[in-house]
Amino acid sequence: MRLHRLAVTAFGPYPGRVDVDFDAVGADGLFLLYGDTGAGKTTLLDAVAFALFGTVPGARGEAKRLRCDTSPATTTTEVRLELTVQGHRLRLVRTPEYTRRKRRGAGTTLQRGSVSLTWLDHPGGQGVPEGLTRADEVGRTVQRLLGMTHQQFFQVVLLPQGEFARFLRADTADREKLLERLFGTERFADVERWFRERRRVARQHLDEAAGQVHEVVTRIRQTAAADPPGEQPVSEWLAALRRDARARESEAREAERRAVVLRDEATEALARARALAEACQRRDELQASWRSLEEGRGDRDDWHRRRAAARAAAPVSSAEQHRVRLEAALDLARRDEAAALAEAVPHGWSPEGGDDPRTAADRAREEAGTLAPLVSEEARQLSDTRRLAELAGKVRVEEDQLAELADRSALLPAELAEARVGVEEARSASARLDGLRLRRRELAGLLADARGLPGADDALRAAEDLLRQRVDAHQAARQDLLDVRQRRLAGMAAELATGLVGGEPCAVCGSTDHPAPAEARADPVTEDEELRATSQEERTGAARQVAIAAVRDADAEVRRLRERLGEWTEPALAEELAGVESEENKAESVVSEQADRERLADRLEAEQAALHGRRTLLEAALAATRAEHDALREVVRDRDERLLAARAGFAGVDERRAHLLGLAGSLSTLADAAAERASATDRASEATSAVELAAAGAGFPSVPAALGAALDDAEFAALESAIEDFDRREAGVRAGLADVQAAELPDEAPDLTAAREEAEHHQRAADDAVAGTRDAARIGRELAELGAEWARADAALAPVRAAFDELDALTDVVNGQGQNSRRMSLRSYVLAARLEEVAIAATGRLSRMSQGRFSFVHSDAGGSRGTRGGLWLDVLDDYSGQVRSAKTLSGGESFLASLALALGLADVVAAETGGALLDTLFIDEGFGTLDAETLDLVMNTLDDLRADGRVVGLVSHVEELRQRIPSRIRVRRGREGSSLEPEGC
Incomplete structure (x- = not known):
């Protein structure tokens, strides 16, 4: 690039x-x-x-x-x-x-x-x-x-020396982070996480399989009520439990057989004793029943006589009952007639008026029929009257609402105008707020600079004072060094003279004659003294350079502050800042209300539009309500005149019609009751004559005598039942006594208590034996089932455990644990290899810049207290032959090492990523x-790059x-x- x-x-x-x-x-x-x-x-x-x-x-x-x-x-x-x-x-x-x-x-x-x-x-x-x-x-x-990514580019093209110095002195954790970012080893971290996740899943499967085995062993322990021995295998312990279960089951079955035999014998003995006792008891009961029958024979004869009389009086009793019913019907008819008359009189009818009740009833029904249409009109009149009142109230409400809308419409324009002014004010403040904030931040920065200027001036003066002190100290140390060197040169001849030996050549001129050796000075200077003076001059010189840099930095800071402030003073900045902050606060307060003000304006505009529509609708509704009220008022007035004539003094038309219908019903009931009373009188006379004829025909001297011998159905049935029961008991007792006499029973009944207790004892013993057999058989079956289940679970556990152990060991190795003796994870191993390449690439440049003194040493050893290894980077000092920590390098040495490391890392990263050749590099400070001298070496290295x-x-x-x-x-x-x-x- x-x-x-x-x-x-x-x-x-x-x-x-x-x-x-x-x-x-x-x-x-x-x-x-x-x-x-x-x-x-x-x-x-x-x-x-x-x-x-x-x-x-x-x-x-x-x-x-x-x-x-x-x-x-x-x-x-x-x-x-x-x-x-x-x-x-x-x-x-x-x-x-x-x-x-x-x-x-x-x-x-x-x-x-x-x-x-x-x-x-x-x-x-x-x-x-x-x-x-x-x-x-x-x-x-x-x-x-x-x-390469932007992080890699920043690190290998824009070489930041401060960061590489920190990288040089960093611990393994920080160094690992930078190398990961440069070499993109996240995929190896993903591999480590993949192994850890696979191990976690495998551990879950192992725990589940082991849990199933443990669960089966727990169920076996609960079933057998025994814990497994500590060292004995589960399979042997389970086999022993099954043998013990089979033995207990055999013993239980033998005990059950013996208990059942004893129970059956005791049961049979109890049955024989119980049968004999029941026979003796039966004999005693039959003898007592015979004696009771002998005593009740007189009652049985009386029962026969009463039954014959009752059969003869039955027709008379039936005729009497019919007569009584007819007399009751006659009384009821008389009461119904009186009640009907009492009901008809209050409705305005009188028996002295001469009108027949049925004729008067027909006339009342006809008059009620003419009033039927007016009843519905009267109901409609009530509904229309209520509606008329509702319409009058509605007119008043709508008139009040229309007045309120008119009042609100008069106030709304002023409120809307005020809200719009508030919105514009908030928007104006919002537009000014960013400028005010920017101005406030600028003034705050200037005020901070103004307040920091006196301190910067003081720092500059202090740095200048310190520089003068260190210049004096350096000049004094340089003068001391010159004096020491002069004295050393002056005494050098005497020092050489002390080493001359007669006949041997001089180390300076080669002569074997030494005619006048120089004499030693009174205050000779040794080499150590010269070295101490040289060291002191170097220290004071370095301190002088530090002071010079401090003065330069302090002066630059003062000039920066003065250039930034210009004509501003601290009081003027404070006053200006206070004014801007006050204006900003006011603007923020107004802006914070902007949304509320906009919502208020929107609401008032919507309310204004809604008010106009509501007024239009309400005016139309009021006109319709008034028209409906006037029309309904005329209808109600006309109907009220017709209803007044139809009421004829009653509260309502329906009330008068109900009165007429009630009168018609009462008169009809009175006519029906009078006819029924006449018919009941005739039937009652005929029934009285029939009773007297029936008593004479049955042979009774009078009706009361016949009625006295009669019995009702329940009494007659009870009498016949008593006779039949007596006869049946007599026959049964006679047959039972004959059977008892043929059985030849003993005089005393046997005692059942001992036989019953013996039978119950053997029954309980047999039940316990059966239960024991069932428990023993159940335990044997459950142990067999659990044994098979344990064998399956244990067989399934073995491959799961083997797979987990293998994955666990491999995961530990990949993550720098377990059998990994170097304590290096896969990611650390890859980073260590890359760091080793970086160390090799950087060593060539470092060795040249340090004239062969320093070279990088990479170590993959583990750190203290289990720290992961692989990322240790030290420096080999060829002068001492010792490996030194990079933290012991001086400032200049650290720069050389950092520059070499940065250049080496740039080469390795470019080669690793397969990126473009880096034709342009930047080195920052x-x-x-x-x-x-060292700067010459560094420039030579840069010439190599060039x-x-x-x-x-x-x-x-x-x-x-x-x-x-x-x-x-x-x-x-x-x-x-x-x-x-x-x-x-």
Whole structure:
């Protein structure tokens, strides 16, 4: 991938358009990007990333604030990038989503983001589309051509030295996260999770199978009421239980047989004793019954005489009953006639009037018939009267409603006008609110800078004081070093003279004669003293450089604050901010009521339209109600005159008609009752004569004598039943006594208690024996069934357990546990291999930049307390021959190691992803920690990259780099924004 041109408009700190021609500035393969802190050097790298992927690295991408705040509203934020990748030349144009001020009117609007990709080397007609405009299509195309994601691109093309220094010193967990992001090893993590999920499912199956075996063993233990021995196999324990069950069943069956024999013998003995006792009891009862019959023979003869008399008096009793019924019917007819007369008299009829009751009844019915049509008219009159009252009330209600609507219609226009004024006020406040908020945030930032300016001045003065102290200390240490070296040189001859030996050549001149050796000084300087002075000079020199950097940073901060504040003072900013905040609060309060005000206006407008329609409908309804009321009033008046004549003094026509119908009914009932009373009198006289004739014919001297001998049906049936029962008992007792005398029974009945107790005892014993046999047989059957069930469950458990054990061991190995001695998961193993490749690739560059002193050492050993291994990265120091932790490197050494690691990682990631050759790299900061000699080595390494055809862009403040790199781009910062100045290209 090689970059050609970059154009940035209203992006970051650049308010207008700035262009970077990478072909021109990178013609030598190396260029420098420098400028003030915060001027926007890194923003150019962000623009490259945004053009490619639509996002920028780190926290700047999270903020999603890419537009320049000082750009005019008419200027569109845009990034254009031309590059060549995989042999294709492309142009990418992206616009971020941002909020801008409206071009017309107040307020802001949302500017939507856009993107386009144009193929510059494939015109239409060659099977390649001229361009793409959908964000997802552009993203997939860029990622396919580059062969890496935006995270990988940020890490291997835009080399952030701070992040690689942290990576160099990170623990294995943090290092693992970065490597995963770069090498895309998520699929190996998916494999680990797949194994863990398979193991979880297999464990569930194993638990289910083991649970079934355990459940069967529990049921066996409950059935046999015995626990299995601790070491004995379940199969042997189950076989022993079944043998014991069969033995218990045999014993129970033998006990049952003996108990049944004893029970049958006792049952037979009890039956014989019970039969003899019952026969003796029967004999005693028959003898007592015979004696009772002898005593009741006189009663039986009397019963025969009474039955004969009752049979003779039966016809007389029947005639008497018929006469009594007729006399009762005569009394009832007389009462009905009296009641009918008492009912007819109150209705206005009198027996002295001479009218026949039936004739008067016919006349009353005829008059009631003429009143029938008027009854329905009277009911209609009541309904119409109620309706007339309802219509009068309805007229009053509708008149009141019409008056209320008129009053509301008069007030509504003023309320609606007031509501519309409130809506316009809220909309105006809403349009001004965003501007007020932006102004408040700007003033708040300026006020914070104004309040921080005194502290920045104090910090600058303190840094200058410290710099003066450290300059003095460094100059004193340098002077001490010069003095020590001078004294060391002065005493060097005496030091060499001490080593001369007569006859041996001098180490300086080679002479074997030593005529005048120099004498030692009184205060000789040793090599250790010179080393201590040198070390002190270096420490004070380093402290001086730190102080210089602190003064430079403090001065830059003070200048930044003063340039930002301009003529503003803290009191003026505070006063201006308070005014803006007050205006903003008022606008927010009004805006918060905007929805309510709009709803009120809408409601009043709807109410106004509804009022007009309701008034029209109500006026029409009132006219119809009044017309209906007047018409109904005339009808009610005419009908009332006809009904008044028909009532004839009664409360209503229906009441008078009911009176006439009641009179007709009463007179008809009176006529029928008189006829029935005459007929009942004749029948009663005939029945009295029939009773007297029946008594004389039956031979009784009088009717009362015949009635005294008569019996009713129940008494006669009871008398015959008593006679038949006596005869039947006598025959039965006589036959029973004959059978008893033939049986020759003993005088005393046998005792049944002992025989019954013996039989019950043997019955209980037999029942218990039968129950024991059944329990023993049941236990045997259940043990046989459970044994077969256990065998099936145990056979099913074995392959499940074997499969789980195999999967469990394999899952542990894949996840860095169990038999995995290195404690490395599959993912860590892959990352360790990649890290080893990175260490090999980075070692060549690190060794060259450190003149062969340092090289990377990768270790796959496990860490302490079970920490997973595979991601340890240390440094071998060739001076001491010891492997050192990267955390022990100095600042300059850390920069060299980080740069080598970043370049090596870039090469490995590009090769791993199969992406495009990275012809353009950017290195952001870190050169300020290097001395001149080390900087030469680093530049040589960068020359190697340049010799391979790559273009390397450096982002740095280091002054010496400006002297070494002729092709430069300077970023200038101003109050209105930043700008670019190409130098040497």
